[in-house]
Amino acid sequence: MxxxxxxxxxxxxxxxxxxxxxxxxxxxxxxxxxxxxxxxxxxxxxxxxxxxxxxxxxxxxxxxxxxxxxxxxxxxxxxxxxxxxxxxxxxxxxxxxxxxxxxxxxxxxxxxxxxxxxxxxxxxxxxxxxxxxxxxxxxxxAPELVAAEGTIAGPPLQKDDEAAISRGFAAARALGQLDIGQAAVASRDRVIALEGIEGTREMLARVADLRARGRVGRHERCVLVKCRKPAQDDRFDLPSIGASTLDEAAGAGLVGIALSAGHSLLLGIDDIARGARAKGIFVVGRRDDRP
Amino acid sequence: MxxxxxxxxxxxxxxxxxxxxxxxxxxxxxxxxxxxxxxxxxxxxxxxxxxxxxxxxxxxxxxxxxxxxxxxxxxxxxxxxxxxxxxxxxxxxxxxxxxxxxxxxxxxxxxxxxxxxxxxxxxxxxxxxxxxxxxxxxxxxAPELVAAEGTIAGPPLQKDDEAAISRGFAAARALGQLDIGQAAVASRDRVIALEGIEGTREMLARVADLRARGRVGRHERCVLVKCRKPAQDDRFDLPSIGASTLDEAAGAGLVGIALSAGHSLLLGIDDIARGARAKGIFVVGRRDDRP
Missing domain, CATH: 3.40.50.20 (Rossmann fold)
Structure with a gap:
C-alpha cells in the first residue's frame, strides 16, 4: 500500500x-x-x-x-x-x-x-x-498523483455501488492476472465490459453504445474499475484517470469510478474533482488486495 | 467430453x-x-x-x-x-x-x-x-451440431497458432469463471479482445477496427476462441459459431477459430466448412479442460 x-x-x-x-x-x-x-x-x-x-x-x-x-x-x-x-x-x-x-x-x-x-x-x-x-x-x-484510499471526489455511494465495485475489481484482477488489461465496467449484478488492447476510452464508448441500444438497463448503476495488475511493476503503466475519463464515464452513463488505492494515478486532481462534481460521478480509491 | x-x-x-x-x-x-x-x-x-x-x-x-x-x-x-x-x-x-x-x-x-x-x-x-x-x-x-475434437474445417494450423489458441482459452476460461463471457481473440503473444455483454460479432468488429488502425500487427496471427464456462449447464448457452462468424472473423483478419470440443455448437456445418475454405480460416475443436 x-x-x-x-x-x-x-x-x-x-x-x-x-x-x-x-x-x-x-x-x-x-x-x-x-x-x-x-x-x-x-x-x-x-x-x-x-x-x-x-x-x-x-x-x-x-x-x-x-x-x-x-x-x-x-x-x-x-x-x-x-x-x-x-x-x-x-x-x-x-x-x-x-x-x-x-x-x-x-x-x-x-x-x-x-x-x-x-x-x-x-x-x-x-x-x-x-x-x-x-x-x-x-x-x-510526482507523488501527488497517487490515488488515496477512500472518497476522492463526487457524490456519496448508493447502496448497491459497493457490490458493483467488488464485481468490477474481481473482473479487472482476472484480466491483470493474464496480463490482458486493467479495467472493467460492472453493475451489482454483472460485468458489462472488459478492457482489451483498445484501452479505457474505447471501452467506455462501447458501454455508451450498449446503453443506447437498451442492452444496459436504464436504471442499472454501473461503475468503472481500474485495478493494477497483481504482478505490476509500479514503475510503469499504473492505472490512471484524468478529467477526460470523467467525460467518457458520463457518456457511458456510469455512476462512479474506483481505482487501486496507492497504486493508481490521478492525472490532474482539480480537473477530476470538478468533473466528478459536475457529472455526479463518484471517484473512490479501494484496496485491491481484498478478494 | x-x-x-x-x-x-x-x-x-x-x-x-x-x-x-x-x-x-x-x-x-x-x-x-x-x-x-x-x-x-x-x-x-x-x-x-x-x-x-x-x-x-x-x-x-x-x-x-x-x-x-x-x-x-x-x-x-x-x-x-x-x-x-x-x-x-x-x-x-x-x-x-x-x-x-x-x-x-x-x-x-x-x-x-x-x-x-x-x-x-x-x-x-x-x-x-x-x-x-x-x-x-x-x-x-440436434446432437449433430456438437463440435468434435480436432480439425473441423479450413487450412492446417501454422507453427504459432497452437500457442495463440492456448492463450485464447486461458482468457476465455477466466471470463467464464466470472460468468462474464465466453470468447476472446488472442495471438501467440497477447490477448487482443475479450467478450463482455456485446457478443462475439461486435467483439470481432472491434478487432477489425483495431487492425485497421495499426493496433494489431499486420503479420500477427490471431484466433477467436470460444470456450464453455467452467460451470456451464450444457442445456443452455453453449458457445456456438455459424457461417456468419466466419465472415466476421475474416473481417477481423483472423487465421482461425477454436471451440470447446464436445461442448460447443456448429450452426450449419456445411456453410461453416464452405466459409472456412473460402476465407482460409481454420476451425478446430479443442478439449478445454487442459490448463
Whole structure:
C-alpha cells in the first residue's frame, strides 16, 4: 500500500529523461520534474511523437532510432529515465529502418516489440537498464498523483455501488492476472465490459453504445474499475484517470469510478474533482488486495 | 467430453416447446425436432420476437406475458422445452405491463431479469421447471451440431497458432469463471479482445477496427476462441459459431477459430466448412479442460 516515495535530484538541475508517449501525463511529469529541481530531457515516442516540447531539451524517437535516442540522453548526462504516456500503435517490426546504433540493439528491440503491453514495458526497461539508465516511476517524480484510499471526489455511494465495485475489481484482477488489461465496467449484478488492447476510452464508448441500444438497463448503476495488475511493476503503466475519463464515464452513463488505492494515478486532481462534481460521478480509491 | 445423448419423443409427434430467441439457431432446432419426430411449438421471445413461424404452432411472448406463454405450451401438451437463440436486449423491469398470469409469477420473473446471462438462463430454467416443464438441451434434439475434437474445417494450423489458441482459452476460461463471457481473440503473444455483454460479432468488429488502425500487427496471427464456462449447464448457452462468424472473423483478419470440443455448437456445418475454405480460416475443436 505504500506508494513509492518521491526522489530528489542528486544536484540542482540534474537532467532526467522523460520517454513521453501520448496523452496528458508526460506534460504533468515534466512540470513536476521542473518543480522538483530536475532538468527534464524529453524523448518523444509512439503516440506522443508529434508533441511540441519547445523550451525543453527534446528529441523525437521513431522505433528505428532507439539506440540514437538513448545515446542522446546519455550524452546529456541523463542517468534516470521515466517512461510515461500512451503507446497504442504497435510497431511493425518489418517497417523499421534501423540506424547503425539501433542495429546493435536489434535483439533487445525485437524482445520489446513482442508480447503484451506489460511485457513490452518490462523488456524496454531491461534494455534501458542494460544501457546504464535507472528507470524510475512517474510517482517518484510526482507523488501527488497517487490515488488515496477512500472518497476522492463526487457524490456519496448508493447502496448497491459497493457490490458493483467488488464485481468490477474481481473482473479487472482476472484480466491483470493474464496480463490482458486493467479495467472493467460492472453493475451489482454483472460485468458489462472488459478492457482489451483498445484501452479505457474505447471501452467506455462501447458501454455508451450498449446503453443506447437498451442492452444496459436504464436504471442499472454501473461503475468503472481500474485495478493494477497483481504482478505490476509500479514503475510503469499504473492505472490512471484524468478529467477526460470523467467525460467518457458520463457518456457511458456510469455512476462512479474506483481505482487501486496507492497504486493508481490521478492525472490532474482539480480537473477530476470538478468533473466528478459536475457529472455526479463518484471517484473512490479501494484496496485491491481484498478478494 | 461426452455430449448429451440425443432424446427421442415418447410417442410420434409428441409436442416440444421451442423458446426461440434471435439468430439462426431456433430454425435449426425446429428443423431437427421435425426430423426427430417431434411437433415443435414455437414461443418467440426477445431478439426473435418478430420471426415468422407460419406452418408451426407458434406464439409471441413479450416479457410481460411469461405466464401466458407457458400456459399456452401446457395446454398444447408440451412437457419438454428447449431454450435457444439470442436474448441480447435486457428487459427493463419497469417497462413490463404484466398480464394476470404473469403477475402471479412476478417474483420469479424479477429473479430472471437480474444477474448475468448465465444467471438469467438458470433462473428462467428454474421457473420453467417449477411449472412442470423439463428443459432439454439443444444438442439433445440436434446432437449433430456438437463440435468434435480436432480439425473441423479450413487450412492446417501454422507453427504459432497452437500457442495463440492456448492463450485464447486461458482468457476465455477466466471470463467464464466470472460468468462474464465466453470468447476472446488472442495471438501467440497477447490477448487482443475479450467478450463482455456485446457478443462475439461486435467483439470481432472491434478487432477489425483495431487492425485497421495499426493496433494489431499486420503479420500477427490471431484466433477467436470460444470456450464453455467452467460451470456451464450444457442445456443452455453453449458457445456456438455459424457461417456468419466466419465472415466476421475474416473481417477481423483472423487465421482461425477454436471451440470447446464436445461442448460447443456448429450452426450449419456445411456453410461453416464452405466459409472456412473460402476465407482460409481454420476451425478446430479443442478439449478445454487442459490448463
Amino acid at each position: 505504500t506508494p513509492a516515495a518521491g526522489i530528489a535530484p542528486d544536484r540542482p538541475g540534474e537532467p532526467i529523461g522523460i520517454a513521453a508517449g501520448g496523452g496528458i501525463l508526460p506534460r504533468i511529469v515534466v512540470d513536476a520534474a521542473l518543480r522538483g529541481g530536475w532538468t527534464p530531457h524529453v524523448l518523444s515516442i509512439a503516440d506522443g511523437i508529434d508533441a511540441e516540447w519547445s523550451g525543453h531539451p527534446a528529441r523525437r524517437m521513431a522505433w528505428g532510432q532507439l539506440g540514437d535516442g538513448l545515446r542522446w540522453l546519455g550524452a546529456a548526462g541523463v542517468r534516470k529515465l521515466v517512461l510515461c504516456g500512451t503507446v497504442s500503435v504497435r510497431p511493425d517490426f518489418r517497417s523499421i529502418l534501423p540506424t547503425l546504433h539501433t542495429l546493435l540493439m536489434l535483439r533487445q528491440i525485437f524482445a520489446v516489440i513482442r508480447g503484451g503491453d506489460d511485457n513490452l514495458l518490462r523488456a524496454a526497461t531491461k534494455t534501458f537498464e542494460a544501457r546504464g539508465f535507472q528507470v524510475v516511476a512517474v510517482q517518484a517524480i | 461426452t455430449p448429451a445423448a440425443g432424446i427421442a419423443p415418447d410417442r410420434p409427434g409428441e409436442p416440444i416447446g421451442i423458446a426461440a430467441g434471435g439468430g439462426i439457431l431456433p430454425r435449426i432446432v425446429v428443423d431437427a425436432a421435425l426430423r426427430g419426430g417431434w411437433t415443435p411449438h414455437v414461443l418467440s421471445i426477445a431478439d426473435g420476437i418478430d420471426a415468422e413461424w407460419s406452418g408451426h404452432p407458434a406464439r409471441r411472448m413479450a416479457w410481460g406475458q411469461l405466464g401466458d406463454g407457458l400456459r399456452w405450451l401446457g395446454a398444447a401438451g408440451v412437457r419438454k422445452l428447449v431454450l435457444c437463440g439470442t436474448v441480447s436486449v435486457r428487459p427493463d423491469f419497469r417497462s413490463i405491463l404484466p398480464t394476470l398470469h404473469t403477475l402471479l409469477m412476478l417474483r420469479q420473473i424479477f429473479a430472471v431479469i437480474r444477474g448475468g446471462d448465465d444467471n438469467l438462463l438458470r433462473a428462467a430454467t428454474k421457473t420453467f421447471e417449477a411449472r412442470g416443464f423439463q428443459v432439454v438441451a439443444v444438442q439433445a434434439i
